[in-house]
Amino acid sequence: MSNHYEFPLVFFTTFSQWGIGGILALTCHQAFAGAENVLQGKSLRIAAVLVWIALCFGTLASVAHIGSPFWFYRGFNNPGSSWLTREALLFMVTNGVAVLWLLSCWVTPTASRRNLLLGWLAAACGLVTLAAMTMIYYQLKIHPLWRTPATWLGFYGTTLLMGFATVLLILGALKKTPAGILKWGLGLGWLLVSAALIIRFQIPGADATSYLLWWQILATLAGAGILLALHVGRRLGSNWGVAASVGYMAVLFSGEFAGRMLYYGNVMSRAPWF
Amino acid sequence: MAKQYGFYINMEDCNGCRTCMMACKSENRTPSGVLWRKVREFNEDLPTAQSFITMSCNHCADPQCMRVCPAGTYSKRDDGIVIQNHDDCIGCQMCIMACPYHAPVFDPVEGKTSKCNMCADRIDQGLMPRCVESCPAAALQFGDIEELRKRHATGWVELEALYGMPDPTISGPSIVVVSREK
Numbered sequence: 001m002s003n004h005y006e007f008p009l010v011f012f013t014t015f016s017q018w019g020i021g022g023i024l025a026l027t028c029h030q031a032f033a034g035a036e037n038v039l040q041g042k043s044l045r046i047a048a049v050l051v052w053i054a055l056c057f058g059t060l061a062s063v064a065h066i067g068s069p070f071w072f073y074r075g076f077n078n079p080g081s082s083w084l085t086r087e088a089l090l091f092m093v094t095n096g097v098a099v100l101w102l103l104s105c106w107v108t109p110t111a112s113r114r115n116l117l118l119g120w121l122a123a124a125c126g127l128v129t130l131a132a133m134t135m136i137y138y139q140l141k142i143h144p145l146w147r148t149p150a151t152w153l154g155f156y157g158t159t160l161l162m163g164f165a166t167v168l169l170i171l172g173a174l175k176k177t178p179a180g181i182l183k184w185g186l187g188l189g190w191l192l193v194s195a196a197l198i199i200r201f202q203i204p205g206a207d208a209t210s211y212l213l214w215w216q217i218l219a220t221l222a223g224a225g226i227l228l229a230l231h232v233g234r235r236l237g238s239n240w241g242v243a244a245s246v247g248y249m250a251v252l253f254s255g256e257f258a259g260r261m262l263y264y265g266n267v268m269s270r271a272p273w274f
Numbered sequence: 275m276a277k278q279y280g281f282y283i284n285m286e287d288c289n290g291c292r293t294c295m296m297a298c299k300s301e302n303r304t305p306s307g308v309l310w311r312k313v314r315e316f317n318e319d320l321p322t323a324q325s326f327i328t329m330s331c332n333h334c335a336d337p338q339c340m341r342v343c344p345a346g347t348y349s350k351r352d353d354g355i356v357i358q359n360h361d362d363c364i365g366c367q368m369c370i371m372a373c374p375y376h377a378p379v380f381d382p383v384e385g386k387t388s389k390c391n392m393c394a395d396r397i398d399q400g401l402m403p404r405c406v407e408s409c410p411a412a413a414l415q416f417g418d419i420e421e422l423r424k425r426h427a428t429g430w431v432e433l434e435a436l437y438g439m440p441d442p443t444i445s446g447p448s449i450v451v452v453s454r455e456k
Contacts (some may be wrong), residue, residue, distance in 0.1 A: 065366065065367075066364050066365055066366050066385075067363075067364065067365020067366070067367070067380065067381075067382070067384070067385030067386055067387070068363070068364050068365045068385040068386060069364075069385075071345075071362075071364045072364060074344075074345040074362050074364050075344035075345055075364050075366065076344070077344065077345045077346040077362070078343060078344050078345065078346035081340075081341050081342075082341070082342055082343060082344045082346070082368075083342070084342065084344035084366060084368050085344040088344065136342075136368070139341075139342070139372075140338075140342075140371060140372055141338075141374075141441075141444045142338075142372070142373075142374040142440055142444060143371070271370075271376060272376035273373075273374060273375070273376045273440065274314070274329070274374065274375050274376055274438065274439060274440050
């Protein structure tokens, strides 16, 4: 299999964006849902652990990209000019706050004010971290396929789409009615991912014939569109089970994963640049 | 303006013998698969049917490698040579992604990246870089880049069109290139 896809970076970016979006979506639900639909006790613990695992796995995957992983801490040396250093430092903060949020949800699921506060804080840190992650690629003037607003739209779009879809599906499996804001989050994510694709595939060199692109369109965009329609039509309820949620999430994720493979592969397969 | 050393690359005189590549490898004892200087060959349906450009690190005025390296391994000497503190490299390969000329090279065995240092030790001793010294056609020369630019003009637009040379405004490469049409 071609190593142009930069799999460690694909795992890192998709999973960490998924986790950050999940924390944001879960906090939104907890803040805006009615009392009977707010997650409590075991259900809150399960939901919080699931989105935290995504963030944690993504963060660990980043180390797999480094040629000398045991010296990873040297990557903190250049915050003055390196967006990679800034990203690494911000990820430490985000992960730290996310662990506190998880512990708070796990140990004291009834402390809703504290859980909400830590949830907002972790999500805010995550969104700032995403800006640094985006700048790593956006700053590279030699690569038009990365130095485009599509990078911003795509990264934030994945975050919202995957995070809000995950929480909608968790709530569906738990037979809870999602807060109304979740459909706006999912809808915005869908729009951002769509806009990113439209912009990126106008740029010379973008491989519009790749099966990866068409799988992203089919699995993620069509899949999320159907999920949004089910949610708006209030059809995601009594007959929706855990297996359906897991399967649906796997399909959505596979589409974003394929899209990210193409994002890296389209540039890296052109090496050397000169 | 601070001093800046650079290379003069004359494509008219380069016959693609690759002596510069091997001299560099021999001098710097780079591992298998790691070439700091490479000779690129172009074959086109044009009068310039076969052309060669020898290139290594261009010791840019605004080195993109230095800007992006998270470990801060790159620095610019007073004479403009961009050097790397190889011991501190973590092998993230950001410098490779950022360099318009794809100059840094990743060694998967060592797990680190390295690049041309313009034979800085030799220059400090008053010697020429090994690649320059070895070129039998004198197609590769070395000196103060401002002096080289006074003597030779680079047709950047032509180089971009014919050979896909990157936009020089990205990093300000310290090179003068005379293409075959000149």
